[in-house]
Amino acid sequence: MNYAGPAEATPARSGLELTPFRGLRYDPDRVGSLAAVTSPPYDVVVRPDGLLELESADPHNIVRLILPQDGTPAARNQQAAETLRLWLSEGVLTTDPEPGLYVYEQRDGDMLQRGIIGALRLSEPADCVVLPHEDVMPHVIADRAALMRATSANLEPLLLTYRGNGSRVGTAAVIERTAERPPLLSTTTEDGFSHRLWAITDPAELAEIQTDLHHHQALIADGHHRWATYLRLRAEHPSPSPWDYGLVLLVDTARYPLRVRAIHRLLHRLPVADALTALTGSFRVRHLDVPLAEALEALAAAASEGNAFLLAGDGAFHLVDRPDPGLLARTIPADRPEAWRTLDATVLHATLLDHVWDIPEDSPAHIAYIHDTTATVEKAERDGGTAVLMHPVREEVVRDLARQGVTMPRKSTSFGPKPASGLVLRALSL
Structure with missing residues (x-):
């Protein structure tokens, strides 16, 4: 980044x-x-x-x-x-x-x-x-x-x-x-x-x-x-x-x-159970036994209050939000604008992928970037991996950061x- x-x-x-x-x-x-x-x-x-x-x-x-x-x-x-x-x-x-x-x-x-x-x-x-x-x-x-x-x-x-x-x-x-x-x-x-x-x-x-x-x-x-x-x-x-x-x-x-719209992540080699275990004590995790549409509504509500992600791949949905502030302070570079530091994509890549899950973001063997929400969930369930569903960022945030010369993490948006x-x-x- x-x-x-x-x-x-x-x-x-x-x-x-x-x-x-x-x-x-x-x-x-x-x-x-x-x-x-x-x-x-x-x-x-x-x-x-x-x-x-x-x-x-x-x-x-x-x-x-x-x-x-x-x-x-x-x-x-x-x-x-x-x-x-x-x-x-x-x-x-x-x-x-x-x-x-x-x-x-x-x-x-x-x-x-x-x-x-x-x-x-x-x-x-x-x-x-x-x-x-x-x-x-x-x-x-x-x-x-x-x-x-x-x-x-x-x-x-x-x-x-x-x-x-x-x-x-x-x-x-x-x-x-x-x-x-x-x-x-x-x-x-x-x-x-x-x-x-x-x-x-x-x-x-x-x-x-x-x-x-x-x-x-x-x-x-x-x-x-x-x-x-x-x-x-x-x-x-x-x-x-x-x-x-x-x-x-x-x-x-x-x-x-x-x-x-958002671009979602498929973590090929990380089962959902392992992903959730690694989050213990660092994020709040809530199990959602609801259809995809309702789970996405819950993600949108949580994202309006702070960083939030939806994990899937084991037949259910898991809402992940409220990251530990100390963890964010240790893992997110402090030399960027606040609008960049608080992006969901920034937290995903700098904190979750790099620190919590130890997944290389540029390795196709470990991670795929998929635009279609349903396809991401289905592939995770079929392959035994973890789907990380994202909430879209606003266009004005994207444009303002670009004008400052600040690039967002890869595959942050789908226009x-x-x-x-x-x-x-x-x-x-x-």
């Missing part, structure tokens, strides 16, 4: 620079359906169940590129590269005729989100143009970098947010005008979300967007590892080059607020809705 120092002390030298690109998209006549070839982002796919379901949905599902399956990492990446070349040669994936930015819309009932997909010029953390808010895991960056090198492509966009003024001017005006036109594609995925995509190629509209965004900085909502991967790969290639840019979706949360993977890709050779 690194402390980068106060970002506000170094004002941004420039704002966001979003560049048009020739999008790589599925030919709807060559696949079963556009919905069947999409996938959640690579780190949201629940493996192996969700992976197998996506692979069987359509032989051209994007998961075969973002999560290729083979015996070794090198073989997996080679497979993804060969699959991409095959789909291009067969016309399964085609390149749009001219560069553009893309308006992307997601809708689910009353929820509406619109944003702009483009190739964003990469910036260093010291520039304060793009603000991370979470730590990253080196082995994940290495994995994503190897895949991007092999495919020479940005296979799915990161989700970045910025704060406009809430009015329909600049980028917002172009988005709303564009959404009144017939879309390039429209589909509804299995989760009930409808997705629409438009291309913006008019020079005046592109200039309007670029001028507006130049006055903004962005927060990484989802995709910290892919952003770090972009920076690593840019450093490997002499500039100027296509590697100076990375594929992103930019959403103005003044107009379209995102949902913030959404996330962009569906497979609707538009960016080939770096085009």
